[in-house]
Amino acid sequence: MYKEAVCVCREFSAITEMEHDYGAQEPLPLFEPYLKMDSDEEKIFIELIQEIAEEAAGSEAQVLIEPINRYETQYHTRISDCIEVLEKAGMPNTGILADFFHLSIEEANIPESIKSAKGLIKHVHLGDSNRLLPGYGHTDWEACIRALKEADFSGYMNLECAILGNPEEELKKTARYLRNIFQCVMEEDT
Numbered sequence: 653m654y655k656e657a658v659c660v661c662r663e664f665s666a667i668t669e670m671e672h673d674y675g676a677q678e679p680l681p682l683f684e685p686y687l688k689m690d691s692d693e694e695k696i697f698i699e700l701i702q703e704i705a706e707e708a709a710g711s712e713a714q715v716l717i718e719p720i721n722r723y724e725t726q727y728h729t730r731i732s733d734c735i736e737v738l739e740k741a742g743m744p745n746t747g748i749l750a751d752f753f754h755l756s757i758e759e760a761n762i763p764e765s766i767k768s769a770k771g772l773i774k775h776v777h778l779g780d781s782n783r784l785l786p787g788y789g790h791t792d793w794e795a796c797i798r799a800l801k802e803a804d805f806s807g808y809m810n811l812e813c814a815i816l817g818n819p820e821e822e823l824k825k826t827a828r829y830l831r832n833i834f835q836c837v838m839e840e841d842t
Contacts, residue, residue, distance in 0.1 A: 654700075658707040658715060665712035667775050667807075669749045670704070671720050673727065685722045685758075686729065693727075698741045705743035714774050718749040721757040729758045731765040735772060747774035750800075751812065756781035756791055763792070763799035770803045778830075779813030785826045788816070793830070797837045 657668040681687070689697060705715045717734045728734050734748050750766060750773045759765040766773065780789030787793065815822050 654704045654715075655707050658704055658713055661713035662708060662711040667714040667716055667749070669716045669718045669775075670701070671718055671725055671728070674720060674725050677723055677726065681722045681726070686733075687726050688733075689727050694737075694740075697727075698737060701737065701741040701746065702743055705741065705746050708745035711745070713745060715743075715746050716749040716774055717746070718751055718777075719754055719758065720751070721754045723757075724754075729754075731755070731759065731769050735769055738772065748772045749775045749777065751777035751779065752786075752791055752796065753777070753779040753781065753783050753813065756789070763795045766796065766799040766805075767803050773800065773803055773805050774807045776800065776805070776807065776809040777812035778809050779811065783813050785811065785813055785815055785822060787826060787829045794833050794836065797833050798840070801837055 654668065654670055660666070661668050688694075701715065701717070707713075708715055717728060717737060719728055719730050719734050722729050728737065731748060731750065738746050738748070748769055750769070752762070755762045755765065778786050780786050780791050782789040811823075811826070
């Protein structure tokens with residue numbers, strides 16, 4: 653499935669993402685939230701990343717690992733986990749998809765985690781800490797957007813969240829909210 657996705661991405665200079673063992677975790681990881689793969693599992697996962705990234709070689713396509721929260725996957729729940737795996741894989745055309753909803757659960761300091769991935773974040777999912785539109789939870793969007801700028805992020809962002817109320821009105825309100833933040837952050841250098 654991932655190889656097929658990369659083949660499509662090659663044609664459009666697009667991205668595809670991958671996670672390890674995505675789905676509801678049973679039992680819930682209440683006391684061991686930051687599990688690490690054993691060496692055999694990690695070797696297989698890194699070989700898989702390398703094999704899939706090889707399909708993207710010579711194109712603008714990107715294979716991204718998305719850190720997912722502990723309730724939806726066992727491993728690679730934080731940006732630092734993904735950085736470690738990508739460094740071991742050592743492949744071009746790879747990076748991180750940063751999803752702010754997941755980051756709000758797993759990262760102690762979202763802006764610092766983003767900055768630690770300088771140059772590796774290639775795509776962003778915008779969803780607040782409660783999986784609603786940005787501005788409806790407790791994410792510090794200004795600090796996070798500033799951190800993306802400091803981490804040399806130049807990719808695309810998309811909303812991956814629920815909308816309460818009339819979508820036409822709420823999306824306009826969210827666009828104004830984000831535009832104001834982007835404008836403030838961009839003007840800081842001038």
